[in-house]
Amino acid sequence: MSDAIGYLGPKGTFTNIAVDALFKNEHSMPYQTIPACFDAVKFGHVKYAVVPLENTLEGTVNLTLDYLIASKTLKIVSEIIVPVKQHFMVHEKNADRWEQVETIYSHPHALAQCHHFLSQTMRHAKNVTYSSTGAAAQFVSEHPEHHIGAIANEQAAETYGLRIVRSNIHDLDNNHTRFVVLHKNDTALRSLHLPIRGFKTTFMIALPTDHAGALHQVLSAFSWRRINLSKIESRPMKTALGQYYFLIDIEQKMDDILVPNTIQEIEAIGCQVEVLGSYPYYSSEDQQMD
Numbered sequence: 001m002s003d004a005i006g007y008l009g010p011k012g013t014f015t016n017i018a019v020d021a022l023f024k025n026e027h028s029m030p031y032q033t034i035p036a037c038f039d040a041v042k043f044g045h046v047k048y049a050v051v052p053l054e055n056t057l058e059g060t061v062n063l064t065l066d067y068l069i070a071s072k073t074l075k076i077v078s079e080i081i082v083p084v085k086q087h088f089m090v091h092e093k094n095a096d097r098w099e100q101v102e103t104i105y106s107h108p109h110a111l112a113q114c115h116h117f118l119s120q121t122m123r124h125a126k127n128v129t130y131s132s133t134g135a136a137a138q139f140v141s142e143h144p145e146h147h148i149g150a151i152a153n154e155q156a157a158e159t160y161g162l163r164i165v166r167s168n169i170h171d172l173d174n175n176h177t178r179f180v181v182l183h184k185n186d187t188a189l190r191s192l193h194l195p196i197r198g199f200k201t202t203f204m205i206a207l208p209t210d211h212a213g214a215l216h217q218v219l220s221a222f223s224w225r226r227i228n229l230s231k232i233e234s235r236p237m238k239t240a241l242g243q244y245y246f247l248i249d250i251e252q253k254m255d256d257i258l259v260p261n262t263i264q265e266i267e268a269i270g271c272q273v274e275v276l277g278s279y280p281y282y283s284s285e286d287q288q289m290d
């Protein structure tokens with residue numbers, strides 16, 4: 001097995017920034033899609049994989065959540081939050097006439113985060129989705145003959161030699177994305193470079209179909225123990241209409257008594273409970289520059 005860190009690439013994605021902050025100079029390996037990152041860690045081509053899970057403006061990255069639910073073998077072992085600043089960039093050759101760019105490429109989340117800029121300043125341009133912001137920037141750099149631009153971060157502009165012609169075009173300032181580190185076993189991953197901000201545990205819960213008020217009882221199992229939830233969300237089971245998994249994050253790590261007892265109480269109602277990970281979380285904003 002390789003000790004490399006797989007991530008949603010190519011170089012210059014926000015996921016790449018997350019990897020650099022968490023792992024610094026460890027060997028990393030870009031993959032083109034989120035499912036490819038899952039496969040890479042599942043089949044042992046890399047030791048860990050880093051994928052985006054949630055954004056302040058756009059919410060959950062459904063592809064990541066669905067693969068996490070489906071993959072019975074991978075666990076979340078760490079989390080890092082990264083500020084997301086989007087810039088509009090073009091090839092040097094097109095820098096003088098950037099306002100007439102005909103097509104703008106980016107990841108669907110990034111396009112959605114820049115709705116104001118796209119619908120006001122660049123109303124005339126066609127928006128085309130790409131597998132990542134970094135891949136969009138790379139594509140633009142390889143096609144100077146086309147009048148096109150990309151929405152990506154500063155690192156992508158540097159990596160692919162593009163000129164940023166409009167900075168900070170995301171709709172709201174407080175734009176952050178949460179990335180998770182996946183691994184084959186559940187041993188929490190401690191960063192050597194960042195201070196721990198706190199701990200989380202993520203559950204996947206399937207409710208019994210014939211039990212009125214089951215969700216209410218699940219929530220009360222957490223609430224009477226004063227366990228703080230930081231997220232709750234439902235995803236279709238993809239088996240029949242109306243059947244959902246509930247994904248719940250709590251602000252605490254797995255222990256010997258409180259969390260196992262909560263799980264027992266929830267299982268007693270007839271729910272199926274799976275722990276998707278119990279892990280520390282970090283912020284790239286805590287990095288010490290050296």
Ligand SMILES: O=C(O)C(=O)C[C@]1(C(=O)O)C=C[C@@H](O)C=C1
Pocket residue numbers: 008012013014015016052055061084107109110131132133134177
């Ligand atoms: O395209 C990238 O740069 C990514 O890392 C993916 C991704 C996402 O999936 O949301 C990550 C952060 C930003 O929110 C935009 C795109």
